[in-house]
Amino acid sequence: xxxxxxxxxxxxxxxxxxxxxxxxxxxxxxxxxxxxxxxxxxxxxxxxxxxxxxxxxxxxxxxxxxxxxxxxxxxxxxxxxxxxxxxxxxxxxxxxxxxxxxxxxxxxxxxxxxxxxxxxxxxxxxxxxxxxxxxxxxxxxxxxxxxxxxxxxxxxxxxxxxxxxxxxxxxxxxxxxxxxxxxxxxxxxxxxxxxxxxxxxxxxxxxxxxxxxxxxxxxxxxxxxxxxxxxxxxxxxxxxxxxxxxxxxxxxxxxxxxxxxxxxxxxxxxxxxxxxxxxxxxxxxxxxxxxxxxxxxxxxxxxx
Amino acid sequence: xxxxxxxxxxxxxxxxxxxxxxxxxxxxxxxxxxxxxxxxxxxxxxxxxxxxxxxxxxxxxxxxxxxxxxxxxxxxxxxxxxxxxxxxxxxxxxxxxxxxxxxxxxxxxxxxxxxxxxxxxxxxxxxxxxxxxxxxxxxxxxxxxxxxxxxxxxxxxxxxxxxxxxxxxxxxxxxxxxxxxxxxxxxxxxxxxxxxxxxxxxxxxxxxxxxxxxxxxxxxxxxxxxxxxxxxxxxxxxxxxxxxxxxxxxxxxxxxxxxxxxxxxxxxxxxxxxxxxxxxxxxxxxxxxxxxxxxxxxxxxxxxxxxxxxxxxxxxxxxxxxxx
Numbered sequence: 058x059x060x061x062x063x064x065x066x067x068x069x070x071x072x073x074x075x076x077x078x079x080x081x082x083x084x085x086x087x088x089x090x091x092x093x094x095x096x097x098x099x100x101x102x103x104x105x106x107x108x109x110x111x112x113x114x115x116x117x118x119x120x121x122x123x124x125x126x127x128x129x130x131x132x133x134x135x136x137x138x139x140x141x142x143x144x145x146x147x148x149x150x151x152x153x154x155x156x157x158x159x160x161x162x163x164x165x166x167x168x169x170x171x172x173x174x175x176x177x178x179x180x181x182x183x184x185x186x187x188x189x190x191x192x193x194x195x196x197x198x199x200x201x202x203x204x205x206x207x208x209x210x211x212x213x214x215x216x217x218x219x220x221x222x223x224x225x226x227x228x229x230x231x232x233x234x235x236x237x238x239x240x241x242x243x244x245x246x247x248x249x250x251x252x253x254x255x256x257x258x259x260x261x262x263x264x265x266x267x268x269x270x271x272x273x274x275x276x277x278x279x280x281x282x283x284x285x286x287x288x289x290x291x292x293x294x295x296x297x298x299x300x301x302x303x304x305x306x307x308x309x310x311x312x313x314x315x316x317x318x319x320x321x322x323x324x325x326x327x328x329x330x331x332x333x334x335x336x337x338x339x340x341x342x343x344x345x346x347x348x349x350x351x352x353x354x355x356x357x358x359x360x361x
Numbered sequence: 362x363x364x365x366x367x368x369x370x371x372x373x374x375x376x377x378x379x380x381x382x383x384x385x386x387x388x389x390x391x392x393x394x395x396x397x398x399x400x401x402x403x404x405x406x407x408x409x410x411x412x413x414x415x416x417x418x419x420x421x422x423x424x425x426x427x428x429x430x431x432x433x434x435x436x437x438x439x440x441x442x443x444x445x446x447x448x449x450x451x452x453x454x455x456x457x458x459x460x461x462x463x464x465x466x467x468x469x470x471x472x473x474x475x476x477x478x479x480x481x482x483x484x485x486x487x488x489x490x491x492x493x494x495x496x497x498x499x500x501x502x503x504x505x506x507x508x509x510x511x512x513x514x515x516x517x518x519x520x521x522x523x524x525x526x527x528x529x530x531x532x533x534x535x536x537x538x539x540x541x542x543x544x545x546x547x548x549x550x551x552x553x554x555x556x557x558x559x560x561x562x563x564x565x566x567x568x569x570x571x572x573x574x575x576x577x578x579x580x581x582x583x584x585x586x587x588x589x590x591x592x593x594x595x596x597x598x599x600x601x602x603x604x605x606x607x608x609x610x611x612x613x614x615x616x617x618x619x620x621x622x623x624x625x626x627x628x629x630x631x632x633x634x635x636x637x638x639x640x641x642x643x644x645x646x647x648x649x650x651x652x653x654x655x656x657x658x659x660x661x662x663x664x665x666x667x668x669x670x671x672x673x674x675x676x677x678x679x680x681x682x683x684x685x
Contacts, residue, residue, distance in 0.1 A: 065540065065546055067513035068512055170449060175443070179437070179464045
C-alpha cells in the first residue's frame with residue numbers, strides 16, 4: 058500500500074520467527090549507543106589488549122622477530138592458561154565499565170515513559186523483553202571478551218599446531234565460560250539497577266557500588282575475624298575464584314597468623330572458601346537480582 | 362456476526378479486593394463501547410484480556426482463543442492504545458512505530474513501510490521524523506493510535522483515546538475510529554468516560570459497575586426498540602390534545618407548556634396524532650422520534666447508584682432528556 062492510499066488495511070505478509078524477536082531490542086538500542094563518541098572511543102580502547110596479545114602470540118612463533126629483539130618472548134610471556142586467564146580477567150573488567158556506560162538507561166527509560174505496556178501488549182513476553190535487554194549488554198561485552206579470546210586461542214593453535222589445540226582445549230572452554238558467566242552477572246545486575254533507579258548517574262554509581270562496596274566490607278570482615286569468609290560477599294573475589302577454577306588455576310590459599318589475646322599467644326589458620334561456595338553465592342546473588350528485576354518488569358504495577 | 366470477546370465467569374482479584382466478578386456475556390459488535398464510572402473495572406478488564414493480569418476465576422476468549430492459555434497468540438491479533446502516555450524516549454515517531462511493528466512480528470523493511478503508512482493515515486505524516494518528546498498531547502495520542510494499528514490487528518483496544526484532546530483533534534480521532542470500524546477489517550473495543558464518543562463510534566456497549574456487568578446491549582437494537590417514543594412541540598390547546606391522545610391509550614407527559622412526550626401504543630399511528638391535532642386546531646410545529654440516548658441506557662444501568670449516575674452525567678455534560 059502506498060502512503061497516499063489512506064485506509065486501514067490488515068497486514069498479510071510474512072512474519073519473523075518468534076524466537077528471533079528478542080534481537081530487535083539490541084538492534085534498536087545500538088542505534089542510540091553508538092551515537093556517543095565517548096562510548097565508541099571506549100569500545101575501541103577495549104581492543105588494544107587483544108591486539109597486543111595477538112602481537113605477542115605472533116612474536117612467539119616468529120623466529121626472526123625473536124632474534125631481532127634479542128629477548129626471549131617465550132620465557133618472558135609464556136602462552137598458557139595463565140596468559141589467557143589474565144587476558145580474560147582484563148577484558149571482563151573492561152566489560153564491566155562498558156556495562157556501566159550502556160546498562161543504566163536500558164530499562165529505566167522504558168519504565169519512566171510507561172513503555173512496557175506497549176512491548177507486552179504484543180506477542181512479546183516479559184522473558185523475551187528481559188532477554189532482549191540483556192542481549193544489548195551480552196553482545197557488546199562478548200565482542201570484547203570471549204570472541205577475541207577465542208580468536209587468540211585459535212591463532213595460537215594455528216601457529217603452534219594441532220597437538221597444542223588438543224592438549225589445551227580446556228582453555229577455550231574456560232575463556233568462553235568465564236566470559237559468559239561474567240556477562241550474565243553483569244546483565245542481571247545492570248538491568249536490576251536500571252529497573253529500580255531512574256537516574257542514569259545514580260544507577261551507574263549503584264553499579265560501581267555493588268561491585269566495590271561489598272568488596273570493602275569483605276576485606277574488613279576478613280581482617281577483623283581473621284578469616285577469608287568475607288570473600289563470599291565480594292562479587293570481585295567470587296569471580297576471581299571462579300575464573301581461576303575454570304582455567305584450572307584454583308588452589309585454596311591458606312594463611313597462618315599468630316598474635317596475642319588477653320596476654321596469651323594464639324595462632325589462627327584460615328583458608329579461602331571452597332570453589333563450590335563461590336558458585337553458590339554467585340547463584341544466590343543472581344537469583345536475588347533477577348527477583349528484583351522481575352518485580353519491576355510488568356506492564357502495570359498492581360497495588361494490592 | 363462472530364463473537365469477538367466471550368466472557369466466561371471472568372473474575373480478577375488483587376489481594377483481597379475483587380476488581381472483576383463473574384463477568385459473563387458475548388460481545389460481537391463491530392465497535393464495542395466499554396463504559397462505567399471510575400473504578401468500575403474497565404481498564405482491569407482490558408488488561409486482563411491482554412494478559413497483564415491473571416484471571417483469578419473463569420476465563421475469556423478473544424476470537425475463540427482462551428486468554429489463559431493462548432495469551433501470546435491473542436496479543437498477535439490485538440492492537441492496544443493505552444490510556445496513559447506511553448512511548449520510548451529519544452526516538453523519532455517513525456522509529457518508534459517501526460519498533461512496535463517489528464515486535465509484532467513484521468520484518469524490518471515491511472515494518473518501516475507500514476510505520477510510514479500508519480503515520481500518514483493518522484495524520485502525523487509531516488511530523489513523523491520528530492522525536493516523541495516534542496509532540497503535543499494530541500499528537501502523542503495519534504502516535505499511540507498509529508502504533509496500535511501498524512501491524513493491522515483484528516481487534517483494536519482503545520483506552521480513553523480522546524482523553525485531553527482539543528475539539529478538532531477529538532473529531533479527527535473519532536473519524537479515524539469510525540473509518541477503521543467501517544472498513545470491516547478490524548473490530549474495535551473503546552473504553553471511555555465520554556458517552557458521546559462511545560455513542561458516535563460504537564454499536565454495542567458493555568457497562569461495568571463495581572466490577573460486574575450492569576448492562577450489555579446492542580445500541581442499534583436498543584434504539585429501534587424505542588421507536589414509539591415521540592416528542593412533540595405544539596401551539597394551541599395542548600391540554601385538549603393531550604387528553605385526546607390519552608384516550609387513545611398513549612402515555613404522555615409535558616416537559617413544558619408547549620412540549621409533550623408520549624409513547625404510542627400498538628395500533629396507534631402518527632397519522633392519528635395529526636388527525637386529533639387538526640380536529641382541535643392544534644399546530645404540530647415539530648415531531649421527533651425520541652430514542653433512548655446512550656446516557657439514558659447508561660443511567661438505567663447505574664440505577665440504584667445515584668452518586669455514580671450524577672458523577673457520570675457531570676463528566677459527560679449530558680443532554681439530560683427527561684423520561685416518562
